Amino acid sequence: MLTRPRQYLLIYESLKTQLTAGVYPKGSLLPSENELAGQFQTTRTTVRQALTELVRDGYIERQHGRGSIVRSERQTLGLLSFQGFSEVVAGDHAVRTTFLKPITLQDWPSAFVFPLTDTERVLDCLALERIRYADEHPVMLEYTFVPNVGLDDMLTNDLLDGSLFRTLHQRYQLAIIDMQQRLYAVGATARQAAVFGCALHTPLLYMERRYLTSRPGLHVYSQLYCHTDKYAISNGL
Amino acid sequence: MLTRPRQYLLIYESLKTQLTAGVYPKGSLLPSENELAGQFQTTRTTVRQALTELVRDGYIERQHGRGSIVRSERQTLGLLSFQGFSEVVAGDHAVRTTFLKPITLQDWPSAFVFPLTDTERVLDCLALERIRYADEHPVMLEYTFVPNVGLDDMLTNDLLDGSLFRTLHQRYQLAIIDMQQRLYAVGATARQAAVFGCALHTPLLYMERRYLTSRPGLHVYSQLYCHTDKYAISNGL
């Protein structure tokens, strides 16, 4: 009564598993149809059926004469993608970051808007307060909190290329793998109006972001206020 | 130098012409694959390639053991979840959607905020105007534009489970694989204030979103206004 397993689905599932596991980097090529046919002991037709499904699902693209190109490493990533500040302000603008105050080592804020994990609660945290400029206009006010897992010397060393995420990744092996956020529109407070040079109650974009890292139970948290009159917050659009 | 005409495209065009001319009544069956192979002096494989294209374009459905059915009405099923509205409003809330006006088939808006691809420019578009409610409070005003790739019967058929993305994927093989967006905070206009029942100039979150699909050069576009006083816009946080 068992239904015969369909080969092209087996191949499809196998490749999909590898793709979501990140076995093939984005932009790289899958093995050719002939190679796959050999690996799975079947014909090119059947392999092509599996590859067609992967195209339909958006995992790969195909290019005549070239091969099957991996389109995304992890289809499971959320829709709201995360990027650094320089990729986030729409268009080609000169971006710059200043610190409102030096990085501090402190307790987690009381009444923190994010729930902490048990791992994080027993640690103190690094706090960053930064202003981001596009073409010398202040566009973003960012408060960032990082659990202090041996990051003490970040207090004295500069960030690599000015990038927090690059520093965490290259110097501390903490990779950012996903991001969750809540979005609000709010009216500017007096302090924010002063920073952005705008009127009181000007609509600001307010984001609460939790970045998931490669270490379970460890996150980077950010609260961001954005002045979007001149510059949108974007990801690739 | 003439490129050899591709047989499956000839068959595809021939059938499409007959379908749009109403040669086959809705709900009736096309000639079987073997009959078509005979008519076009080719093999079943080639005929199947043409029929597969017609399914992708939404002209026909296929039923194992029965035949190729000319599209008319459709049933509801399936549970593929994509990041839709219900997952996007933070927390556990009863969500509901209403249409401000019926879905229309129209030209692309003049001065459209999104640049169109060549593929899209030659098509007309489906326009949706929807209000989203959380716990019976209006929280989102959404204008969506979909290039009309054989989606005409979306004008008369309901969305599967009320979900546009689910409908596009299951009924039209259009998978949403990525999203790009620009975010702004803006003050509510009179019209928006009326929809949300808020004061004029209340800060609203305004998003311009481009959804990439599994078909190159085809996108779904949305402009969204969100009232975030009571409900944040979130993804998983």
Place this chain on the structure above:
DNA sequence: CACCCCAACTTGTCTAGACAAGTACAGGCG
């Protein structure tokens, strides 16, 4: 009449090839 079973027909899956057409790269030529 109601029911079941079987035959004929349909689409789905798969094989084992062939040739066309696009791509990448090394090697030779100017």
Place this chain on the structure above:
DNA sequence: CGCCTGTACTTGTCTAGACAAGTTGGGGTG
């Protein structure tokens, strides 16, 4: 050095079958 060209490799199209599996309808049986 720059350019072209040939070759190996890739995907795209197509043939001529085979068997599996789902649907339909007719005929026989109770």
